Amino acid sequence: MPQLPCQGxxxxxxxxxxxxxxxLKRIRKYVRGMPLPARSKLEGQLRFFGTCIFYDQDQDKCGIHPARPAVCRAxxxxxxxxxFRMPEAASGEAWAAGEPSVGVLSADFVWNDFK
Ligand code: SF4
Ligand code: SF4
Structure with a gap:
């Protein structure tokens, strides 16, 4: 699997x-299992409008990496x-979700839905 140049x-x-x-259930379980100081620190970070609520600005990575949704993995x-930084990594195969969506993370589901 090609390594994407995500750092930076x-x-x-x-x-x-x-x-x-x-x-939704997996993320909720993961977030509830985070040590409270780490969870509060992640929640309190300032983000650009439109950036995912779980993006960790301080560490430049997904803040819920083990529990991230399939679309993020894909x-x-x-x-x-x-x-756009490495278009050659995309295979000819289209990605499709295995289950229907129940909503959009950061819009329909915000931090209070994971506490
Ligand atoms: S734009 Fe590409 S290289 Fe950058 S974080 Fe997303 S997947 Fe990684
Ligand atoms: S959940 Fe997905 S969109 Fe949100 S920070 Fe993690 S990888 Fe990015």
Whole structure:
């Protein structure tokens, strides 16, 4: 699998993403399991409007990486989810969600929905 040059992007592709019911539950469980100081620190970070609520500005990475949604895992590797910094990493195959979306993370689901 090609390695995307994400370091230094500072969450450029981390915007509102659709999530499924099972992802919502998994993220909630993960966030609730975070040590409170780390969770509060992540929540309190200032972000650009439109940046994902879980993007970790301080560490330049996803703040819920082990529990991130499938669309985030697939990003950059499919022809309908092309990374503009490394378009050659996208395969000819289109990505499709396995389950219907229940809403959009950062728009329909915000920090209070994960506490
Ligand atoms: S997938 Fe592409 S745009 Fe997104 S952080 Fe990685 S290199 Fe940057
Ligand atoms: S869940 Fe993580 S990888 Fe997905 S958009 Fe948010 S910060 Fe980025």
């Amino acid at each position: 992007c500072r969450g450029m592709c981390c915007g509102p993403v659709p999530i499924t019911e099972s992802e 990003f950059g590797l499919h022809r309908n989810l092309v990374c």
